Amino acid sequence: GAVVSQHPSRVICKSGTSVKIECRSLDFQATTMFWYRQFPKQSLMLMATSNEGSKATYEQGVEKDKFLINHASLTLSTLTVTSAHPEDSSFYICSALVTSGGFYEQYFGPGTRLTVT
C-alpha cells in the first residue's frame, strides 16, 4: 500500500517559536493531502486540505495565518505552526488522498507529537 511519512515524529518547542512538520508520500504522488489534529481522547479533527500548487483550504475555526500550509510538490506538504502556544500542543497527522478504482482512499502518516512549553 501507499506509504506516508511525517517528520519529525516528536518535537518540543518553546512558546512563541515556530515549528515545521513535513508530510511526504514515499511511493506515489498526491495532489491532495490533509492535515488533522487530535487532542487526547478526542477524534481526529480536519484542519485543512492541502492541494499541490494552490492555497490550502482551512476548516472553520482554524487560523490560516497561524497554521501555514505549503504543498509545493506532489510528494511533500508542510505544516508550520507559527508563534506556538501551549494550547497548540497536540498530535498532528497528515494523510494523502489516492484515487483507486474510482474511489478515494486516504493513507495516513504516523503523526507528529508537538509539545509547546
Added chain:
Amino acid sequence: DQQVKQNSPSLSVQEGRISILNCDYTNSMFDYFLWYKKYPAEGPTFLISISSIKDKNEDGRFTVFLNKSAKHLSLHIVPSQPGDSAVYFCAASAQGGANNLFFGTGTRLTVIP
C-alpha cells in the same frame, strides 16, 4: 457538532470472542463509511469500508454492517485476538470515498488473552 459518534470509549473482550464496535451518524448525506485502527503515537490504518448501497461488507475476521434507516454502523471482529487491541475510529464521507472524512471519537478495544 459531532456528526459521527462512538458512544463507547472502551470495550474489553476475551480472546476468541466477538468484538462489536458501534458507530452512529447524523448526516444523511454520508454515503461511504470506514473503520480505521490506530495504535498510540501512530497514524490510523485503514481496516474496512462500506458504501451506502450495501448493508454488509466482510473481510476475513472483520465485518461491517450498515443500517441506513437507523444511521448506525457496527464493526464485528471474530474471533478477537490480542493483536486487535487498539483504538478503532469510524469515519464517514459524503463524497463517495475517503475524501472529507468525519471521524468519531474512537473506541479503545482491549482483547484479554
